[in-house]
Every structure is written in structure tokens, then in C-alpha cells.
Amino acid sequence: MGAVGTTPAPAAPSKLRSGGRRLQPNEIRGLIAIAILLVVSLAILPAILSVYWVTVLTAVAYISVTALGLNLLMGRVGLVSLGQIAVLAMGAWIFSKLSFSTSLPYPIVLVLTGLITMILGTLVGLPALRLSGLYLALITLMLAGAITIALRTMQFPNGGPGFLGNDPNSSAAVRRPAIAMSDPAFFRYTVIVCLVMFLIALWHVRGKPGHAWAAIRQSEPAALAAGVNITLYKLWAFALASFMTGVAGGLMASDVGRLYAISFPTDKSIVLLAVVLMGGIYSLWGAVIAGAFYSLLPALLDDWGLPADLLTILFGVGIIQVLLTAPGGLAQQFPRDMRNLGRLIMRLARRGSSPPDDGRAAA
Amino acid sequence: MMEIEGLTVRFGGVVPLDGVTVRFEAGTCGLIGPNGAGKTTFFNVLSGFVAPVAGSVKAFGEDLLALAHFRRARWGLRRTFQTEQAIEELSVVDNVAMMLEHVPGSGNAAARREAAIEAIEFVGIDVDPDTKVGTLPARDRRLVEVARAVVGKPRLVLLDEPAAGLPDEETEHLGQVIRRIPEATGAQVILVEHDMTLVGACCETTAVLDFGKLIASGPTDEVLRDEQVIKAYLGTEEPA
Ligand SMILES: Nc1ncnc2c1ncn2[C@@H]1O[C@H](COP(=O)(O)OP(=O)(O)OP(=O)(O)O)[C@@H](O)[C@H]1O
Ligand SMILES: [Mg+2]
Numbered sequence: 001m002g003a004v005g006t007t008p009a010p011a012a013p014s015k016l017r018s019g020g021r022r023l024q025p026n027e028i029r030g031l032i033a034i035a036i037l038l039v040v041s042l043a044i045l046p047a048i049l050s051v052y053w054v055t056v057l058t059a060v061a062y063i064s065v066t067a068l069g070l071n072l073l074m075g076r077v078g079l080v081s082l083g084q085i086a087v088l089a090m091g092a093w094i095f096s097k098l099s100f101s102t103s104l105p106y107p108i109v110l111v112l113t114g115l116i117t118m119i120l121g122t123l124v125g126l127p128a129l130r131l132s133g134l135y136l137a138l139i140t141l142m143l144a145g146a147i148t149i150a151l152r153t154m155q156f157p158n159g160g161p162g163f164l165g166n167d168p169n170s171s172a173a174v175r176r177p178a179i180a181m182s183d184p185a186f187f188r189y190t191v192i193v194c195l196v197m198f199l200i201a202l203w204h205v206r207g208k209p210g211h212a213w214a215a216i217r218q219s220e221p222a223a224l225a226a227g228v229n230i231t232l233y234k235l236w237a238f239a240l241a242s243f244m245t246g247v248a249g250g251l252m253a254s255d256v257g258r259l260y261a262i263s264f265p266t267d268k269s270i271v272l273l274a275v276v277l278m279g280g281i282y283s284l285w286g287a288v289i290a291g292a293f294y295s296l297l298p299a300l301l302d303d304w305g306l307p308a309d310l311l312t313i314l315f316g317v318g319i320i321q322v323l324l325t326a327p328g329g330l331a332q333q334f335p336r337d338m339r340n341l342g343r344l345i346m347r348l349a350r351r352g353s354s355p356p357d358d359g360r361a362a363a
Numbered sequence: 364m365m366e367i368e369g370l371t372v373r374f375g376g377v378v379p380l381d382g383v384t385v386r387f388e389a390g391t392c393g394l395i396g397p398n399g400a401g402k403t404t405f406f407n408v409l410s411g412f413v414a415p416v417a418g419s420v421k422a423f424g425e426d427l428l429a430l431a432h433f434r435r436a437r438w439g440l441r442r443t444f445q446t447e448q449a450i451e452e453l454s455v456v457d458n459v460a461m462m463l464e465h466v467p468g469s470g471n472a473a474a475r476r477e478a479a480i481e482a483i484e485f486v487g488i489d490v491d492p493d494t495k496v497g498t499l500p501a502r503d504r505r506l507v508e509v510a511r512a513v514v515g516k517p518r519l520v521l522l523d524e525p526a527a528g529l530p531d532e533e534t535e536h537l538g539q540v541i542r543r544i545p546e547a548t549g550a551q552v553i554l555v556e557h558d559m560t561l562v563g564a565c566c567e568t569t570a571v572l573d574f575g576k577l578i579a580s581g582p583t584d585e586v587l588r589d590e591q592v593i594k595a596y597l598g599t600e601e602p603a
Contacts, residue, residue, distance in 0.1 A: 224410065
């Protein structure tokens with residue numbers, strides 16, 4: 001049977017065959033942006049900024065990684081979690097614990113923290129297998145609340161006795177890597193660890209898990225028809241997000257030195273959701289922007305003598321703007337605005353050099 | 364070859380499949396019937412999205428219903444959806460190549476890309492394979508979905524109204540593609556369509572469902588002339 005009569009579809013254009021995929025223009029622009037960001041943050045910023053601002057930027061870096069976890073969950077898989085700040089606190093707790101009660105090298109403690117947080121955080125994600133949308137958001141929020149309450153009673157390990165390791169009178173600070181004891185050096189260390197986290201995320205998004213997530217987000221039947229084990233890949237997303245958030249928690253513990261449960265109120269998870277949406281959930285850059293909103297903006301407002309409550313209003317307006325006009329968030333909006341601005345400048349420049357009624361005659 | 368016996372599906376009071384017993388011979392077979400006859404439900408049973416209350420499905424002698432739904436792709440089951448479901452976020456080639464990512468033995472990334480590009484050429488999509496599917500027109504998305512269904516080594520390809528909403532010349536192209544699937548891949552194809560010209564052109568045999576019951580099955584031209592079939596379609600659509 002089969003080929004009755006007519007010849008097959010048009011023959012293959014040769015461009016299809018020419019080996020693997022080439023870098024797209026936007027990927028090249030992305031690489032350039034990463035290179036610039038790295039040079040500026042590793043070489044320039046620590047040299048010119050005061051210790052205060054360096055510390056603020058350190059927070060921007062590890063909060064970006066926390067935001068990245070939520071960015072992946074929401075933007076790639078379509079899962080909303082309001083428990084990410086609790087996961088961050090879990091990471092910080094585990095790191096403090098390991099840092100005081102073991103003498104393992106710093107990077108190993110960091111990775112172990114990530115792995116343990118990954119296991120616990122995946123448990124937070126278990127409801128995602130049955131629930132989605134608002135219900136999932138509520139459940140994760142409640143779990144986060146429970147974790148926060150547990151932390152309030154346990155407090156953070158600070159070299160005290162017993163499993164909980166908390167001694168109210170101790171003033172010992174969480175470890176930092178030997179090569180990065182000073183604030184600028186620790187900032188650089190943090191940036192590099194965060195870069196590694198973003199690369200892991202990118203590798204996931206570009207590969208088999210990213211494809212499976214894209215299918216799940218669009219249509220679970222289509223994902224199943226492609227042989228995607230939906231349960232496995234949803235849990236994988238939670239595992240990855242928790243791993244990163246755990247590492248971020250470890251960096252935070254080292255950065256801050258002395259941790260208190262009140263620094264992790266449950267409602268911060270909602271603020272995180274807001275900044276992640278504003279940054280943009282469909283691009284990994286959105287997580288960097290989110291980190292800046294979360295940690296840099298409050299410091300700037302403070303510096304300018306503006307009330308911190310302004311933030312709530314700003315974020316509220318930002319969310320409405322995202323929901324109404326720019327679902328891709330700033331990560332998509334900004335390049336578009338820049339392109340428009342570039343075009344406007346070009347047009348102005350051209351108008352300046354040619355007679356104004358040029359071309360109207362043709363009409 | 365597919366042997367379906369006594370297949371029954373119930374949604375509360377609705378019985379979209381009612382004791383369907385039918386054989387689909389190798390090659391391309393048609394499955395037609397008026398709206399709501401149970402065609403998509405039949406595909407959903409084969410995909411594992413809907414569990415039948417009774418009946419069995421043997422595909423090439425194997426019990427398809429015994430497999431977990433997500434393992435059926437590995438077995439070689441492929442399908443397209445009535446509302447096209449190509450993954451918008453992914454490029455054309457990733458859309459197609461990802462079908463092989465969950466099938467062991469499909470080779471490395473380069474081999475999968477190679478196979479995907481072959482499938483893209485097979486269905487005749489003439490765009491840069493790294494274009495995002497979300498930016499493509501309806502026709503190309505349909506073809507991407509068909510490419511997803513034929514890439515690699517499919518054994519059973521289910522096409523659910525692939526020509527819906529396409530203009531005539533696109534439908535003709537699609538028909539040429541569908542006709543070549545069994546020969547090119549060795550797969551058995553079941554085509555659900557309302558376009559009788561396409562069914563006539565692609566399918567040697569055709570089965571007809573009406574209100575969940577099989578009312579005819581046999582050589583396509585005979586089936587399309589069957590009085591009961593014409594009666595079932597009256598008021599909805601006249602078979603060509
Ligand atoms: N999930 C469901 N729950 C309840 N009823 C359903 C469900 N899916 C389908 N049905 C009903 O089952 C019947 C068969 O539907 P089905 O989609 O299989 O028809 P179809 O032959 O594909 O029709 P069409 O040509 O319009 O696509 C219809 O009456 C439909 O309303
Ligand atoms: Mg249907």
C-alpha cells in the first residue's frame with residue numbers, strides 16, 4: 001500500500017542537515033551579558049563599593065538562586081510553591097548544623113546542605129503530584145508555616161550542645177571558606193557558586209528535563225503521550241529547586257554569620273513570589289532581576305530615606321503590570337524596551353540628517 | 364495488527380464505547396463516525412488516559428492495556444491530538460527529538476537530532492528546525508505533531524483529525540504524508556477524520572462508530588457506501 005501516486009514532500013533544504021545546532025543571536029547576546037555581569041561583579045564592584053553594599057549584593061546573589069528555584073518551578077513546570085523561603089531557612093539551618101558539628105571542607109558542606117535540603121524540599125513538593133494552582137500554593141504555604149514554627153522553637157545551631165546545637169549565649173558565627181573570609185572575597189565566592197547554580201539550571205532547561213517540563217506545563221496528556229513520567233519530572237523539579245535553595249541557604253548562613261528564626265517569616269515567600277513574577281518566569285534572567293528586587297531595592301529605599309512600606313506598594317503595582325501587560329516580566333520587557341529605545345534613537349538620528357517631509361511625497 | 368474485543372467505557376451515564384469489537388489490519392485504517400461517536404475516547408483508551416470497564420486491546424499480540432500510560436510511548440505508541448498539542452515553548456527539532464528522549468536505545472543527543480530532522484523532512488516542514496513552535500502557523504504545527512508521531516520506530520500511530528481546520532491543498536499534502544507512514548516506518552496507522560476524501564485516499568479499510576457502537580467495518584469504499592453509515596451521518600455530514 002502506501003505511496004499511491006504523488007511524490008513525497010519537498011526535498012530537504014540543505015540547511016537542515018548542516019550538523020548540530022548553531023548559537024542563536026539571542027543566545028550570543030545572553031553570553032555577552034553573562035560575561036559583562038561576571039566581570040563587573042567579580043572585578044569592579046567589590047573594589048569600588050563599601051562593605052555595606054558588597055553585603056547587599058551578596059544577598060542579591062543568593063536570593064537570585066532562591067528565586068531561580070521558584071522561577072523554574074513556575075515558569076518551566078507550572079507549579080506554584082509558596083514554601084521557598086522556608087526551604088531557604090531549612091538550607092541555612094542544615095548548613096549551620098554541618099558547619100559547627102563537622103570539619104568537612106566548605107564546598108562539601110555546601111553540596112551536602114544542598115542534597116539534604118533537596119530531600120526535605122521534595123517532601124514539600126509531594127502535594128504537587130495531586131494538586132495544582134491555588135491548592136498547591138496554599139498547601140506549600142501551610143507547610144512553610146509549619147517549618148517556620150518549628151524553627152522558632154529550635155532556633156539555629158550556633159555551636160551549642162546537643163543535636164539542635166543552639167546556645168543562647170554563644171556568639172559564634174557560621175563558617176566561611178578559608179579563601180573568602182573578608183566580605184568582598186565572600187561576595188566573589190558567592191557569585192561563582194551562584195553562577196554554577198544558574199549553569200545547572202540552564203543545563204536542565206536545555207536538556208531532557210527541560211523538554212519534559214515544557215510538555216507537562218503545556219499539556220499533561222501530550223507529555224504522557226511523549227512517554228514523560230510526569231510524577232518523576234515534577235518531583236525532579238522540586239528536587240532541583242530545593243537543592244539550589246539549600247545551597248543559597250548555606251551561602252546566606254555564612255554571609256550573615258548569626259541566624260535568627262525571625263529573619264524567615266512565612267510571608268517572605270509571598271514577597272518572593274511577587275518579585276519572581278515581576279522579574280519574569282520564562283527566562284532565567286528573571287531570577288537575577290528578582291534577587292535585585294528582593295534584596296537591593298529595600299537597601300536603596302533605605303539609603304534614599306524612603307519608607308520601607310513603599311516596597312509593598314511598588315510590588316503590588318509591579319504584579320498588576322505583569323499580570324495585565326507583560327506576562328514575561330521584566331526579563332522579557334527590558335530587552336524589548338531597549339530595542340524600542342534603540343529604534344527611536346535611530347529614527348531621531350535619521351530625521352535629524354534628512355529633510356522632514358522626505359517620503360511623504362511618495363504617498 | 365490490532366484486535367479490540369468488547370471494549371466498553373463509561374462516564375457516569377454516558378457510554379462512549381459500548382462493547383466495541385473490531386480488527387485493524389496492517390497499513391492505514393480509518394475510524395470514522397459522527398460527532399460524539401467515541402473516536403477520541405477510543406484513542407484515549409489506547410493512550411491509557413481513560414480506563415475501560417471491560418474489554419481487551421491486543422496490539423501485535425501484546426496486551427496494550429497492561430502497560431502504564433507513560434510506558435506506551437516506549438512500546439511504540441504515538442498519537443496526535445484533536446486540538447493540536449505541539450509544545451509551543453520548544454523548537455521544532457526539540458519537539459520531535461524529545462519523543463525519543465524517553466525511549467531507551469534512541470542513541471545520543473546527536474543521533475536523536477538526526478532522527479528528528481529526518482522526521483521533519485518526512486512531513487515536509489520547510490522552516491529552520493530551531494524555530495520555536497509557538498511562532499509557527501497552524502499548518503506547520505500540525506505537521507510538527509505528525510513528525511512527533513513518526514520519529515524513531517513507532518509501531519502504532521493514532522491520528523485524531525489531523526486535517527481539521529486545514530485548507531484543501533494542505534490537506535492534500537497531509538494525505539500524501541499519511542499514506543507514506545506505514546511504508547516508511549513500518550507502523551500501523553489509525554486515522555480518525557471527518558474529511559471523507561482524506562479517509563478515502565489514505566485508508567484501505569475503515570471502521571465506523573456511532574453512539575459508541577461499531578456499525579460497519581471493511582474496505583473503505585464499501586463502508587462509505589453502506590446505508591447504515593450514511594444514515595448515521597445524515598444530519599451531521601454526508602460521506603463523500
Ligand atoms: N472525560 C469525559 N467525561 C464525560 N464524558 C465524556 C468525556 N470525554 C468524552 N465524553 C463524552 O463521550 C462521548 C464521546 O466523545 P468523543 O470525544 O470520544 O467523541 P468523538 O467521536 O471523538 O467526537 P468528535 O468527532 O466530535 O471529536 C461524547 O458524548 C462526549 O461528550
Ligand atoms: Mg474526537
